[in-house]
Amino acid sequence: MTLEDREEKEDRRPLVHFTPRKGFMNDPNGLVYSKGIWHLYFQLSDQQMVAGHPEWGHATSRDLTHWTRHGKAIIAPSEKVSIFSGCCVIDSHNTSGLFTETTDLEDRLVAVYTLHADGLETQCIAYSNDGGYTFTPYGDNPILDINCADFRDPKVIWHEPSNQWIMLVAKCRQFQIGFYGSPDLKTWQHLSDFEGGGVRGYQYEMPNLMQVPFDDDPLHKKWVLLLSISPGAPLGGSFTQYFIGDFDGTRFSSLDNYLRTADLGKDWYAAQTWFSSSDDQVYGIGWASNWQYGQKVPARTYRSAMSLPRKFTLREVSLNDVTSSLSLIMRPVLPRISQSNGATSNGSSTSELDGSITINGSDQLRIDSVYNKSMKNSAFEFKLTISSTPSNPAVTSATLIAEISNAQHQSVRLSFIIDEQGMYCSVNRGSSCTGSKWEHPLYEDKVCMWIPKTQVEYDIHVIIDEYICEIFVNEGSYAFTNTFFLEDGSPSRISVSHDGVAAKIFNVYELDG
Ligand code: FRU
Numbered sequence: 001m002t003l004e005d006r007e008e009k010e011d012r013r014p015l016v017h018f019t020p021r022k023g024f025m026n027d028p029n030g031l032v033y034s035k036g037i038w039h040l041y042f043q044l045s046d047q048q049m050v051a052g053h054p055e056w057g058h059a060t061s062r063d064l065t066h067w068t069r070h071g072k073a074i075i076a077p078s079e080k081v082s083i084f085s086g087c088c089v090i091d092s093h094n095t096s097g098l099f100t101e102t103t104d105l106e107d108r109l110v111a112v113y114t115l116h117a118d119g120l121e122t123q124c125i126a127y128s129n130d131g132g133y134t135f136t137p138y139g140d141n142p143i144l145d146i147n148c149a150d151f152r153d154p155k156v157i158w159h160e161p162s163n164q165w166i167m168l169v170a171k172c173r174q175f176q177i178g179f180y181g182s183p184d185l186k187t188w189q190h191l192s193d194f195e196g197g198g199v200r201g202y203q204y205e206m207p208n209l210m211q212v213p214f215d216d217d218p219l220h221k222k223w224v225l226l227l228s229i230s231p232g233a234p235l236g237g238s239f240t241q242y243f244i245g246d247f248d249g250t251r252f253s254s255l256d257n258y259l260r261t262a263d264l265g266k267d268w269y270a271a272q273t274w275f276s277s278s279d280d281q282v283y284g285i286g287w288a289s290n291w292q293y294g295q296k297v298p299a300r301t302y303r304s305a306m307s308l309p310r311k312f313t314l315r316e317v318s319l320n321d322v323t324s325s326l327s328l329i330m331r332p333v334l335p336r337i338s339q340s341n342g343a344t345s346n347g348s349s350t351s352e353l354d355g356s357i358t359i360n361g362s363d364q365l366r367i368d369s370v371y372n373k374s375m376k377n378s379a380f381e382f383k384l385t386i387s388s389t390p391s392n393p394a395v396t397s398a399t400l401i402a403e404i405s406n407a408q409h410q411s412v413r414l415s416f417i418i419d420e421q422g423m424y425c426s427v428n429r430g431s432s433c434t435g436s437k438w439e440h441p442l443y444e445d446k447v448c449m450w451i452p453k454t455q456v457e458y459d460i461h462v463i464i465d466e467y468i469c470e471i472f473v474n475e476g477s478y479a480f481t482n483t484f485f486l487e488d489g490s491p492s493r494i495s496v497s498h499d500g501v502a503a504k505i506f507n508v509y510e511l512d513g
Contacts, residue, residue: 007301012490014465015379016334016511017288017305018042018067020057024050024295024303027153027206027270028285029113030073030088032132033277034106038064039132040285041073041111042306043085049303050295055083056113058133064283064309064333074111074126074135084121085153085206086113088132089165089185089275096185098127098138107131110185112167114152115142121152123169125185144169144180144188151178153206155272156185162249166191168225172203177227179252191250194225197257198241201232206240206270209247212282215315215329222314223247224328225254226262226284228270230291234261236442237292238269244314244326255326262328264449265427265481266290267468268307282312283333288468288481293440298485305468307481308332317477318454331476332463334381335511378490379465379511386503387457388418398500404464404491410435412469412484412491416460418501422453425460427469429484436487449480464491465511 001009004021013019023046030041037060044057056074059067074083089112091098092105099108109128114121122142126135144154150172159166167180167188175196180188196204208226213219225243233239240262243254262271263286273284286307289297294304310330317327388398398418405411413428430445431437451458451473461472471480494508 011301012466014305014468015377016065016463017308017465017468018059019305020044020046020302021069022046022301024048024052025057025306026051026054026287026289026294026304027085028272028287028306029056029085030111030132031272031274031285032088032090032109033274034090034109034131035104036062036278037131038062038274038309039088039109040067040306041088044072046072049299053079053082056111060132063335065335070133073128073133074113077137080117082116084114084116085270086111086123087155087272087275088112089156089158091127091185095165095183096125096127099129103129104131109135111135112143112154112156112185114154116152119149120145120147121149123151123154123167123188138186140186143186146178150203155206155208157209157275159247159249164249166209166247166249168194168207168209170204170207172205175200175204177204177207177225177252179250181249192252194252196227197243197254198227198259199229199232199234199239201229203230204228205230206272208272208284209252210273210282210284210312212312212314212328215313222326223252224312224314225252226271226273230269235264235266235447236444237266237290239263240269240271240286242328244328258325260325260327262286262330263307263479263481265471265479266292266444266447267483268479268481273312283309284312284330285309286481288483293443296438296440297443297483298436298438307468308334308463308470310479313476315477317474318452320452320454327477329476330472330479332461332470332472334463373495373508374493375510376492377510377512378492379463380494380509381461381463381511382494382508383459383461384496384503385457385459386416386418386423386501388501398498400496400498400501400503402462403495403497404469405493405495406486406489406491407493408435408486408488410486410488412464412486414462414469414471416458416501418453418458420453423451423458423473425449425451425471425473425480427471427480427482427484429482434484434486436485438485438487447480447482449478451478463511464494466490
């Protein structure tokens with residue numbers, strides 16, 4: 001076994017979440033699907049365990065769940081220069097003139113990224129002739145320079161109605177998203193600036209524009225602008241907000257000024273979507289960490305993971321009994337789901353451990369342990385539906401606790417607490433539960449999201465993978481992604497107890513990497 005293999009084996013690694021081989025990883029970059037392959041590039045500082053001198057790491061997948069790592073795809077020309085975040089497009093019509101006739105149409109990948117050098121950020125392009133494994137920088141870079149120190153994270157899409165490439169770039173500390181248009185990816189003309197709304201925090205980063213279909217009517221779509229903020233998120237540190245609206249080829253206009261948060265957890269940042277996909281649906285992914293503490297979390301040879309990829313749709317979500325709000329719906333992509341879609345699973349296996357188990361609501365204010373399951377893997381998912389017990393009108397607050405623990409009884413505790421107005425979903429990842437000696441003043445012990453009561457039952461989907469917990473409520477209407485660090489070993493057991501709720505637990509699946 002090589003040293004690399006040994007390190008890989010000894011390190012704590014999620015099974016179904018992507019991690020780099022070594023060094024520090026942050027944002028997803030260059031997401032593109034071509035010829036049956038999903039490309040995931042990412043910010044990688046591979047010489048150290050904190051952010052430093054990022055370049056583009058690279059991984060590929062055939063099913064969005066099993067990833068193969070490759071060598072760095074875009075390499076900085078010198079130690080003083082960094083390759084910051086950006087995107088990839090497929091220039092199949094060779095609008096850029098960078099490709100020869102012999103390059104397969106689908107192989108014509110162009111990366112658009114920020115070059116961070118000497119206190120200046122400019123936008124550059126590089127092209128690949130081998131389908132995205134190696135890139136050659138364009139000879140006349142930069143392709144966009146406004147002489148600005150904080151001007152970064154280009155996202156490019158092809159806009160069919162106006163027949164041009166559109167690039168969004170964050171003018172980070174001016175709280176603007178610059179929109180630019182181009183016929184050829186090389187010359188860019190300023191079109192407009194989106195001034196935002198919502199939360200500003202310290203700076204804007206990682207804009208992403210996409211046309212998202214409605215859940216119940218795939219032909220009906222609206223434009224969605226994802227915008228990452230760090231630091232200064234309402235929960236602290238980093239978060240991703242979004243705006244829903246229209247884009248006319250020049251200007252994005254938001255349909256209202258309400259703050260919409262994409263994922264209500266602490267650890268989902270810099271979200272981006274794939275330029276193309278296998279089925280015309282919209283898929284995205286986020287960095288499962290937070291700049292508030294992400295460079296300090298327990299780690300040995302590598303630091304941080306991506307979230308699960310998610311499928312994005314839009315749906316009206318009720319806020320209370322009279323008002324609803326158009327919202328971004330996110331559903332995780334998992335091996336089981338892709339299998340049922342008929343996609344290749346690369347030999348992955350998921351096993352259903354249990355059929356279904358029903359817990360009857362208890363009238364006494366007593367916590368009963370009602371469900372216990374041990375797992376051989378450190379990655380598993382389960383679904384449950386809960387509602388407060390109608391038979392007991394005196395109960396104003398009903399609780400279900402799912403305790404996820406390791407063999408040493410260290411745990412992360414998920415509490416679902418229902419009252420008259422809704423449900424709190426709290427994750428206790430504090431050192432008294434996790435046994436973790438690692439402490440950071442800004443790593444909160446308990447994190448919480450709230451879901452309004454708009455239906456009788458709450459449907460909950462939890463994915464646990466080594467140190468990542470992703471929770472989705474009400475068919476992807478709410479997402480809550482948080483890390484937790486058990487001191488001595490991997491999570492392998494789930495135990496559920498309740499007080500005054502009726503609950504059904506079903507589909508506990510072990511996930512295999
Ligand atoms: C967001 C970010 C980007 C930048 C990159 C540098 O997390 O700060 O704005 O391009 O990380 O690694």
